[in-house]
Structure formats: C-alpha cells, structure tokens
Amino acid sequence: MILGKGAYLKQLTAATMQMKSVEVGKEMTGSSPPSVFIGSYNYPDIYAGPMITPMHGDTGIMDRPEDWIACHRTQEEIIGYRMNLVRGKRLTNAYDLDNRFVDKLQEIVLADSSIESEAAFESAPAGFSFSEEHTPFGPSAPLERFEITAQRWDRSLEKVYYDTDLLSREAVLGLHRTGTPFSTIQKAFSAGTMGRGENRHLVPTRWSITACDTMIGDNLLSEVKKCPVIDTWRLHEFSSLHNRYAVLLMPTAWQYEWTEAFLHVLGSEEYVFSDFEGHKRKTGYSPLGGCYYSCKMAVLEALAQEHRQAGAIILREALPGYVPMGVFNVRENVRSAMREPATEFEDIRSALAHISGTFTLPVQRFITETTLLKDSLRQRQCTLSDFALPRSPQERTDGAAGTA
Numbered sequence: 001m002i003l004g005k006g007a008y009l010k011q012l013t014a015a016t017m018q019m020k021s022v023e024v025g026k027e028m029t030g031s032s033p034p035s036v037f038i039g040s041y042n043y044p045d046i047y048a049g050p051m052i053t054p055m056h057g058d059t060g061i062m063d064r065p066e067d068w069i070a071c072h073r074t075q076e077e078i079i080g081y082r083m084n085l086v087r088g089k090r091l092t093n094a095y096d097l098d099n100r101f102v103d104k105l106q107e108i109v110l111a112d113s114s115i116e117s118e119a120a121f122e123s124a125p126a127g128f129s130f131s132e133e134h135t136p137f138g139p140s141a142p143l144e145r146f147e148i149t150a151q152r153w154d155r156s157l158e159k160v161y162y163d164t165d166l167l168s169r170e171a172v173l174g175l176h177r178t179g180t181p182f183s184t185i186q187k188a189f190s191a192g193t194m195g196r197g198e199n200r201h202l203v204p205t206r207w208s209i210t211a212c213d214t215m216i217g218d219n220l221l222s223e224v225k226k227c228p229v230i231d232t233w234r235l236h237e238f239s240s241l242h243n244r245y246a247v248l249l250m251p252t253a254w255q256y257e258w259t260e261a262f263l264h265v266l267g268s269e270e271y272v273f274s275d276f277e278g279h280k281r282k283t284g285y286s287p288l289g290g291c292y293y294s295c296k297m298a299v300l301e302a303l304a305q306e307h308r309q310a311g312a313i314i315l316r317e318a319l320p321g322y323v324p325m326g327v328f329n330v331r332e333n334v335r336s337a338m339r340e341p342a343t344e345f346e347d348i349r350s351a352l353a354h355i356s357g358t359f360t361l362p363v364q365r366f367i368t369e370t371t372l373l374k375d376s377l378r379q380r381q382c383t384l385s386d387f388a389l390p391r392s393p394q395e396r397t398d399g400a401a402g403t404a
Contacts, residue, residue, distance in 0.1 A: 229309045
C-alpha cells in the first residue's frame with residue numbers, strides 16, 4: 001500500500017532502471033557544462049564532485065533546465081543529455097573549503113561557459129540517478145585525480161564570490177533580480193561561493209534547490225502582498241513532458257495550494273497529493289517536497305512582474321510516460337504556464353468546468369483531495385454536481401504526451 005508521495009516516487013524511480021547511461025573507462029577527458037553535484041548522505045561528511053561529459057566544447061544545454069521546456073526539448077532528449085553526464089565524487093567535509101579540490105568545484109560553478117576537464121576514477125563509473133528533487137545524471141565513481149583548464153568567470157558570480165560581507169540570501173536575491181538563471185544561482189550557492197566568509201560551506205544539491213526556491217519565493221511574496229488584487233478569475237494552462245498544468249488565479253489576497261495527480265504512470269494507479277498555505281507563509285517543510293516551493297516561486301515570480309496579487313490554486317497531472325526528473329520540471333512548466341495568455345472567467349464554477357473538459361482526472365476528485373479549492377467552492381455555494389462529466393481518460397491523456 002502506498003502511504004504517501006515519497007513512497008510512490010520511489011516506485012517510479014525504480015521503474016527507470018531500464019535507462020542506459022554513457023559508458024566510460026577509468027580515465028576520461030571532456031567538458032563540464034559547467035556542473036557539480038553535492039550529495040547529502042551522512043552530512044556534513046559528503047560526496048562532492050564535478051559532472052563531466054565525454055564530449056568537448058559547449059555542453060551548456062546539458063545542465064540548463066531553463067532552456068529545455070522553453071526550447072521544446074523532448075523528454076528523451078533531456079534524459080539523453082543527463083545520462084551523458086558522469087559524476088565524479090570525493091568524500092569531503094561540507095565546512096572544509098580550504099582545499100584545492102573544493103577550489104576546483106567553485107571554479108566550475110563560477111565559470112561563464114563550459115570548462116574542459118580531465119578525470120581519473122578509482123573504478124569505471126557505473127549506474128545512474130533519477131529523482132523528483134534533482135535532475136538525473138549518468139554513471140558515477142570516486143575520483144583519483146581531477147584537473148580543469150582555466151576559464152573566465154561570470155562577472156555577477158565573481159562579484160558575489162569576492163564580497164565576503166554579503167549574506168547568501170542577499171546574494172541569491174540580487175542575482176535573481178538581475179536575471180541570472182535559477183540553475184546558475186543554485187549551483188553557485190551549493191558550492192559555497194556565497195555568504196559571509198566564515199559561514200560559507202557546501203550545501204547538498206537537493207537542499208540548495210529548495211533553499212533558493214524558498215529564498216526567492218519568500219522575497220517575491222513580500223512584494224506581491226503589497227500589490228492590488230486581480231479583479232477576475234484567471235486560468236493559465238500548459239502541457240509538456242507528459243504533464244498537464246492548470247494555474248487558477250483567484251481575486252483574493254495571497255493563498256496557495258499545490259495539488260498533483262499521478263495517473264496510470266506505473267499501471268492503474270491514481271494518486272492525488274495536496275498541500276496548501278493561507279495568507280501567512282507555511283511553517284515546516286511540505287510533505288510534497290521541493291516541487292511545492294518551485295511551483296510557488298514560479299507563480300509569485302509572474303505576479304511580481306505584473307505587480308498584482310492573487311490567490312493561486314495549481315493542479316498538475318502526471319500521465320503515462322512521465323519520469324521523475326527533478327523539480328525543474330515543475331518550476332519551468334509553471335513558468336511556461338504563466339507566460340501563456342490567461343483565460344478569464346466570471347466565477348470559479350466556470351473555471352473548473354473548463355478544467356474538467358481538459359484534464360484526465362475528474363475535477364470532483366481534485367476537489368475532494370484539496371483544502372483551499374474545497375473552501376473556495378463552499379464559500380460560493382458550489383457543489384460537486386455543478387461540474388460537467390469529463391471526456392474519457394484516453395482522449396485527454398494524449399494531449400500532454402508530447403512537448404510544449
């Protein structure tokens with residue numbers, strides 16, 4: 001019996017075991033996109049290291065999630081990029097930055113383009129990793145030797161690196177304001193290049209993603225709460241990578257609910273998971289994991305750009321063919337949804353009737369599993385019978401199977 005999202009995703013991840021990653025020997029040369037991966041097991045004594053592909057030249061697309069959905073990359077292309085990335089690793093203390101190995105990792109994340117690398121491993125790299133939190137990667141092995149060529153640094157990241165009086169939070173927010181890609185900010189944060197000198201340390205990749213989403217999201221929320229509330233019901237929709245999204249913006253003060261349904265990905269299962277917060281920021285970590293914060297940040301980013309405030313209810317369907325590839329999948333899909341022109345409705349009943357005609361799962365099931373959505377309907381005296389029956393699941397599963 002599946003007890004929660006975490007247990008279900010472990011089953012999904014196990015189902016990817018037929019994936020095939022690049023084969024390399026005990027020595028390799030190639031390019032880092034640039035990219036590093038910092039593990040979390042046994043923190044603060046963790047495995048950290050570079051991500052290298054046995055290709056040369058500009059390999060940036062392999063670790064730039066912001067471009068994948070926007071450039072209509074298929075799921076197969078994205079997985080192909082990631083399975084060609086080899087993870088080298090070395091046991092490192094997160095607080096020991098005063099060594100040449102960590103210096104090299106920092107040079108990688110600060111580089112303004114791909115960086116040529118040379119690695120020797122203790123054994124031939126093997127395996128691969130898929131996760132709902134971080135992007136996949138290919139084989140891994142402990143490093144015996146690792147060298148990189150000199151590379152020019154990104155000027156914005158270099159400025160942050162040398163400012164040892166700047167809090168890491170202010171560094172993250174400043175870089176986001178100036179348009180630095182989220183993935184670039186997160187990698188630099190993870191490698192300990194931000195913050196006051198004595199407080200700098202390595203941050204596991206999985207933790208750093210949620211930390212950056214949270215810092216940016218909380219700052220955006222403080223701005224959005226000062227903005228006027230929208231005056232109608234708005235619906236933004238988007239589908240890609242075997243996912244379908246509906247972002248329903250309500251003419252209310254900020255409140256937020258994230259609900260995701262996993263439908264027939266492994267077989268006949270239909271699981272729905274939901275979490276929410278009111279006008280005040282959520283305390284405690286969401287049981288839905290990092291995607292809760294990635295989605296929230298993406299919606300707030302769009303509202304802040306518009307200088308408007310709204311309540312937000314987001315529905316997601318993961319459909320047959322879906323593979324866990326990290327929270328970028330949610331962040332970038334929701335960003336894409338928010339860039340789509342909104343359909344406006346006079347009331348929530350009309351908006352949900354529209355959703356019921358495009359989603360696979362009956363909207364009644366979403367209502368049953370939610371809190372804010374259910375409360376909003378109750379306040380407006382709507383009932384489940386107000387919504388039209390959906391078309392057959394097969395008709396609408398096809399709509400999200402391809403790319404954006």
